[in-house]
Amino acid sequence: MVYLVYVEWGSTKGNHAGMAYLANSLNKSFPDETRLVKIPCFHFHLGKYVVRFITFMKLIFLLFILRKGDKVFLMEYLENELSKLNTWARIIRLLHPTLYIVGLAHFVPSVLNNKYPNSSIMVQHIGYIDELLVFGSSLKDYLIRKGVVSDKITVIYHYVDNEFYYWKPKDSCKVSVIFMGSLKRDFKLLKEIIQATPTIKFHILMGRNKLDALFADMNNVILHPFISENELRDIMQSCDISLNVMEDTIGSNVIVTSMSTGLAMVVSNVGSIRDYCDETNAVFCEDILDYTNGIKLLADNLSLLNSMKQSSWEKAQKISLANFRIWFKSKYLNKS
16 A cells, blocks of 8 residues: 655645645545545644644554555655654654655755755655655755765656646737746746836736736736636636746746646746756746847747747656656555
8 A cells, every 4th residue: 555645735725736636646546556644734823733733643543554565655755844744754664664655855955955954854854765756856966965865866757737737729829928836936037027028918827926016017917816727727828938937946837737738938947947848848048138038039930939839748748647647656556
């Protein structure tokens, strides 16, 4: 049995993205070989203490039902503030030393630096598990520099549900750009890019960010507050270019869903972005001129734009959720 321990974050709850959806999809595909262990996320006052109590009780229950040959898959490893899965790994390793424990980490290095000012503690936590999965090679390189043994780290791709996020031909020939995400995004630079490309329409998904004042004087910007996932997909399918002005990235929902909906990528040349994109589907950018020239190039050359959109869609097929399930089965199921 493989126990899939995941956090149900409010931001991705019910969506076709995130670790909760992945865990539930794996369980649905392999109901006799996997079991879900959900850690809720509450936002009310003192909710974190309720979560910690629930988490503790679920850990106790798991310790009683684990058997020889089982595996534990900790899907938010190194998060350590809400789920405390490092504690799970340490206790499971102590009481069930022969079990195989897998952790999945998907924070960028700067976030891990903030969470673990003393990197030796992070290395110690990784020592509790047998294997750490990461969504990008830059994170593996960072962890190796911190002292983690290379053989313990496996680089995999962030999955995408390409049955939900699919490429749909546009009705309009007018080129538009979408900007999504908030983690490690450079909004000041984004504004400068938009100011330099006044003839291009930009759709900006704000999330929890308060951006109304920042873009108040810009006529080519449409700001979107929290919207449903179906509405998000519709906006993505109405656009041509996914603009990603990032300080860092590993593997993200924004990148892979953009590719799956057939968007050409204009991206910061940072982190693990080249694990997912290359010159056939992306313009890689170092400064504001790269971004503005890249957007103008694609807007003025529809043949190149359509070629990049096609390439993005093709690359997304290789990292589909279906392929992730195949990989997961071959690696973790039906093995002692």
